Amino acid sequence: MTYGIMGKILEVDLTSKAIGYRTSDITVFKKYLGGSGVAAKILMDEFDLGVDPLSPENPLIFMNGLLTGLPVPTGAKSSFVAKSPLTGIWNESTVGGHWGAQVKKCGLDGMIMTGKSETPVYIWINDDCVEIRDASALMGLDVFETSDKVKAMTDAKAVVACIGPAGENLSKIAGIMIGGNETRAAGRGGLGAVMGSKNIKAIVAKGTKSANVYSRESLRDLLKDFLPILNANAxxxxxxxxxxxxxxxxxxxxxxxxxxxxxxxxxxxxxxxxxxxxxxxxxxxxxxxxxxxxxxxxxxxxxxxxxxxxxxxxxxxxxxxxxxxxxxxxxxxxxxxxxxxxxxxxxxxxxxxxxxxxxxxxxxxxxxxxxxxxxxxxxxxxxxxxxxxxxxxxxxxxxxxxxxxxxxDAGDKLGGLAKEFAIHVKGLSVAFHDPRAFTSMAVGYATSNRGGCHLENLSYFCESGAFPPGIFGFNKPLSKHSDENKAELSVIMQNLMNVYNALGLCKFLIRGKTNPETIATWINAVTGWDMTGEDLMVTGERLHNIKRLYNNSMGISRKDDHLPPRLQYHDRRTGAAAGILPNMTKLLTEYYNIRGWDNEGIPTPERLDFLDLTTI
Amino acid sequence: MITIELKGQLIWCVDKKKTIPIETFEGNLKDLIILLRLPESEIGMILVNQKKEPLSYCVKDNDHIIIVPVVGGG
Structure with a gap:
């Protein structure tokens, strides 16, 4: 019997309208956990990475985390993954709501969408029955209207992932939106444009199945003491x-x-x-x-x-x-x-x-x-x-x-001074946490696999005290006015956040002071495996590295791992972080050393061997 | 007399007061945040006379105490 996962992945070829399934490989899930981890493995093994992101050849992969849709706190997240039209590199966009859980109820761990439909369509997943339907009546509608209308055309209790006009217009900052007016967004990296480029207006899911859990009793016992702590701190x-x-x-x-x-x-x-x-x-x-x-x-x-x-x-x-x-x-x-x-x-x-x-x-x-x-x-x-x-x-x-x-893109079009006003890393706008306040975020943004992403690192929670790093055994001093120990913190948090994404956990779980050992006990109760917190952190490192390898194959290296000039060279005159600038040369050099990457930011063969990634 | 300066969202815990003078107080910083009904999980740092102090610090007369919240957001 398979525990945790559902055992199959849907494959939809929009060009031929062929619908098929593949078996979820449990050894792959054990090594990459699920979500963006398993999606990365599939992309690297099976697809041409050099494709135009908005071409039919760029697959759009949706993958649930190992714990998505299970009775595990915050187990709601899942990932859309594709080469980004905004950045031209790796992109994963995680989203919560009830989407991933509903796909799981349809007996699926994920979906791989390839090709391009000639006309607009929506995909209707009704338990075991999958249909590609005409979406011409939905075109031009906004997200709320689309969700309401497509539910009226399918099932009022279905969950909808769709694009709005921005995705239809192939805006490279369009997201995939979940849940109608209770909107949750797989917002980052322009995956709404990838969905639009395939002429998919919406994906609709309604299912009745549930995953097998190895020991629901153990899981219940483990959570009994945890949930009150999470709820109090959050x-x-x-x-x-x-x-x-x-x-x-x-x-x-x-x-x-x-x-x-x-x-x-x-x-x-x-x-x-x-x-x-x-x-x-x-x-x-x-x-x-x-x-x-x-x-x-x-x-x-x-x-x-x-x-x-x-x-x-x-x-x-x-x-x-x-x-x-x-x-x-x-x-x-x-x-x-x-x-x-x-x-x-x-x-x-x-x-x-x-x-x-x-x-x-x-x-x-x-x-x-x-x-x-x-x-x-x-x-x-x-x-x-x-x-x-x-x-x-x-x-x-x-x-x-x-x-x-x-x-x-706007900076490139306008040229000159305008480029200085464009605050992005590798083409992705920087999220709204300033790396001059918590400089572990500076090296985090610079090395985040999808560009200017805060959620791949989240170390501002650690530096500010919301998630004291002592919880995962990091007890070195952290000062707002020093870069000491910041690269190491960033590496650890990137590894941990890769685990979160692959498991389908929300980042706010850390408000429960949740350490990797605790999460490993939940995984073991769900799957019957014998994972440790240390295993999880190595897996997190593996996931960060496989995505880095994807980017390396796109030409990404040290030359690209930097902040926009405004955040790297211009300090602020007032406020609680006045005068602070990150020393990026020091931070990056330390970061590469800790990662086991060479001076150009390429993982060394020795590190890839340790991470069992030599065949990638 | 001690003076407490609240930063960020902590002001909403005390009717949006940003500064609170207390005539007399005996106890440590943990006692003080209990008195003010501030949520401990939301406190990132406490400065006493511009120096970071732990919750066990015993409050003294004339102390100027700044309470800074953790960073939240998404």
Whole structure:
């Protein structure tokens, strides 16, 4: 009997409309755990990595984590994986909600989508029955409309993953959106455009199966003491969502302000945080992802703009930073409306927010003007203009044609000074945690496999005290004003976060002070394996390295592992992180040494042998 | 008299007060955060007269205490 996983993976060829299955190889799952780990192995073994990301030859892989859809805390996450049209390198985009769990109920561990349909389609997975159906009636609809309509065409209780107009228009900052107006997003890296390039408007799943668990009793016993700790430590997340962290981020100098140029914004942070949305009654209710007791999802009322009166998934922290501090907008109503537009259009808020900030800086410096914007006044903090700009972005019309494929592309198009305003690593806009506040994040961003990603490292949680690294045995001193020990912390956290992604666990599980040994006991209860915490961390290292090998084959090396100049060379004058800059030469050299990579950032044969990756 | 300065989201725990003077207080920093009903899991660092101190630090008269929250967000 197979435990944990369902045992098969769906294969859909959109060109021929052929539908088939492959057996999930348990030895592969044991070595790569699932999610983006197993997807990486499949991509490396079976597909040409040199393809155009928006060509039919670029496969779009969806893979559940080993623990996705099981009664394990936060076991809701799954990964979409493909070569990114935004960066041209490895991309994985994890998403929560109820999508992965529902796919598992259909008896599937994942899906591999290849080719391109001639006409728009949606894929309807109804337990064991899979159909490719005509989606012409869905084209042009936004995410909320698509979800509602396709459920009416299939099953009201189905879960929907779809693209919005941004994905249809092949915007390289389009995401794959889950759950209609309870929006969760596989936002990063432009995978909405990959889905759009295959002419897939939506994937719909409804199933009735459940995975075998080796010992439900052991699992229950293990979780009995753990859950109260998680719930107590994550109370703020429950009460106010991730947006409840805006002021704390600002107080630590970690909040990007005015396109990453300023150091403090305390009054603005107070107006644009989750606590204020709760206080003003904008937050109307909570919702949870599958198997999660934290319930950090918030539903927010939209009080302004074209969708005034609607209720949808409220702004997360990243959205508050994107459409608050980083564009100097302290009007919470416009912030909520901007969030709603991104969710409806299917835009990644981090990329869209960075693009908005860059456009405003370009406008201020005269790089673009009102002729370019067709009358949109892109002065800092101008609420109505933000909404107009985002709608243009999704359609790639007018000024949206310049910024609709992300900041790097916009910098290349505008040239000169504009390139300095484009805050990205390897083409992916940097997420809204400033590496000048916690410098372990500097080397983390520089070496993250998908580019400017905070979730591949998450070490700001460690440096700020939210996840003390002593929990996983790291007891070396960490100072805000020194780079000592930061590279080592970054390596450990990258390895651990690779494990999280492959297992299908949410990063907020760390609020339960969760160490690898604890997670290993859950895996063993689910699968009957005998994994240790140490095994898990080696697996995490293996996963980081296989993705690095993918990128190395795309030409990525030390020359690409850097921050944008603004974050590497320009310190801020005020705030809790004033004057701090990371020493990237020191950090990278230490990082490569610890990783067992050569001086150019290529894994050495000895390290690959240790990680059992020599055949990749 | 001691003065407590709250940073970040911690102000919402005490009716959005950013500074709290306390005439007399006996105990350590852990006692103080219990008195103020601040969630310990949300506290990243406590500075007393600009120096980082542990929860076991015994509060003294004239201390200026800054309480900084952990970083959250997503």
């Amino acid at each position: 109370k703020s997340l429950h009460d106010f969502g991730t947006a409840g962290g805006v002021q704390g981020v600002e107080a630590n100098g970690d909040l990007p302000i005015k396109n990453w140029t300023l150091g403090d914004w305390a009054e603005g942070a107070e107006k644009t945080c989750g606590q204020n949305m709760d206080y003003l009654g904008i937050t109307v209710s909570h919702h949870a992802c599958y198997a999660c007791s934290i319930r950090c999802g918030k539903d927010a009322r939209v009080d302004i703009g074209p969708y005034k009166g609607a209720i949808g998934h409220g702004p997360e922290y990243e959205t508050c930073a994107a459409f608050g501090a980083n564009i100097l907008n302290d009007n919470i109503e416009y912030l909520v409306a901007a969030n709603d537009i991104c969710n409806r259009m299917g835009l990644d808020v981090i990329c869209a927010g960075n693009a908005t900030a860059m456009a405003m800086e370009c406008f201020e410096r005269g790089v673009i003007d009102k002729v370019d914007t067709e009358g949109i006044d892109l002065t800092w903090g101008n609420g109505p203009s933000i909404l107009d700009f985002l709608l243009k972005l999704a359609k790639k019309e007018g000024i949206g044609a310049i910024f609709g494929d992300g900041v790097k």
